[in-house]
Amino acid sequence: MTPGSPYLCPVQQLESSLKTALQTAAQAVFGVEIPAASLTLQPTRKEFAGSFTLVTFPLTKALGKGPEQIGQALGEWLKTHEPRVSGYNVVKGFLNLEIADAEWLALFEQLRQQPAAAPVPTEGAPRRVVVEYSSPNTNKPLHLGHLRNNFLGYSVAEILKATGATVTKANLVNDRGIHICKSMIAYQHFGQGETPESAGIKGDHLAGKYYVLFEKHYREEIKQLEAEGVATDIAKKQAPLMAEAQQMLQAWEAGEPAVKALWSQMNGWVYEGFDATYKNIGVDFDQYYYESETYLLGKERVEEGLGKGVFFKKENGSVWVDLQAEGLDEKLLLRADGTSVYITQDLGTAELKYQDFGYDSSIYVIADEQNYHMQVLQATLKKLGKPYADAIHHLSYGMVDLPSGKMKSREGTVVDADELVRDVVAAAKAATLEKGKTEGLSDEELEELYHLLGLGALKYYLLKVDPKKRMLFNPEESVRLEGDTGPFVQYSYARISKIRRDAEESGVDAAADFSKLVSLEVTERELVQQLAGYAGVVAEAARALSPAVVAQYVYEVARSYNRFYTEVPILKEGDPIKKAFRVALSAKTAEIIKASLGLLGINVPERM
């Protein structure tokens, strides 16, 4: 690594200096200079002794010896010349290095000095980032798919913040288009002046109710037309309700006051509903964009492209971009009647975001069904010569399936977000009551605890899977509290909280000097190594835009701590320095669990 560059977390620093030592060893023993890049160092698998492992196969050619011989020679040299290496063993082409306990203690001392929540500067990482997520349509309430999107977007934004980036969370609300008109038409027909208050229904659910009503009556109309002998595709267009909705869309674009008024009213209800849901699931936004306000800007971009000659007009007046040279197709940008399509407004929004924030990375959290669309968007912006085109990044995540298969609104299998949250909170409540360990908490604190645990379970469940992969949502598994789950990690935190309370009460020396410790337990060594890797994990999660990396890490930390907890006495330890060290190690673990879960949008309980 070149000097003055990337920040390395304590473990990476240690690895890096071990590599240097290995280079020196190769020079001393074999008289050969080895490039650092050919040294692959990895954490030792736990069935072998040691903490770091050098793979010696790649060195056989350069050193002219067999892999075992190389391992022996380098290991022996390090053991005698490098004080941080206390021992070694060679298994086939793998040299396992044992690190002296003094080094682990020094590492822990370093960790003690800096809070886990401090930013992790990362070289080459974007500085100003816009993360667009959630981005709902305003004709329906949020569902399970939106939850994966929301949790991902929120978490990625937090992870990027933790690398020191300035992050803006943006929500692009799709507030216009045929789908809202459908809800509006149905409301005009069947609503009878109903409001969220009069119906006792959240506004987003009310709008959804009318959308469903529209679809229902619309289908009936189609059926009837078909019975009269009209072909299906024609019936779909001729059905009176659809014709009305189309008319309303045009009236909206023309700015007809009555239509706009109803539109504002219904969208207002929906926003109130969304806000309640967002608050309930703990996500937030710094900036809202509305497609009703960006699509005109998009039309300007289309004009710009025509002027620059990178777009072209067909005979019917529609505007297209030819992306065949980029391996894509021709793409419609503006209809013959001058109305915009999805991508029109996307062009406008991208421009607006850039004007507002001058980002060097603009992340779109959108399901992978839109992969093609996002490629087209980026390629089109490139054609326009936009400086920010390369900064666009599609965080493409897989769809969520149910045990019964795909979610389908037509078959009524869509899992409603509000209902789901209610269910997981109820499950957490039932489990907590059964355990009966929450004496002394007020009713209000209890409600907060149930919510924190239920959402912890749900968020962890949805975030622990690699975002890119399609995943299966099993309702029973999502409320589980044992094993690889959010509450498992939360439990470890609560346990440590108890230790800290007791330690404070009994006056354990928090500032004790641990350098006097002679040796560490295996579980202590392992914990220190893991905790010292936190910053590296955050950097990797930011690079990969993957909360799953953090989820896996924090689970491993909790597991190691639980093992440590059962195997080693903490407050019952007689030696005051050992005791103080173990309390401090526990406290650091809690801090890192809290920080890690925080990156996932999950809170921690002091007791549970």
Add this chain to the structure above:
RNA sequence: GGUUGCAUAGCUCAAUUGGAUAGAGCAUCUGACUACGAAUCAGAAGGUUUAAGGUUCGACUCCUUAUGCGACCA
């Protein structure tokens, strides 16, 4: 039809980006509470990584072909 993604234990997911005997959780079986919190811990069992070839010291990972499932573009 064209483009593209995925396939790992009974189920849900990992695998440090080409490294050791492919690891966890759930489910199944066994053991540990007169313990600093058992929402925990220790252990057993569970695999031809969809199939067949290829590349090399070494392949779940890269290449080719086939099969299955999905998405997008018409």
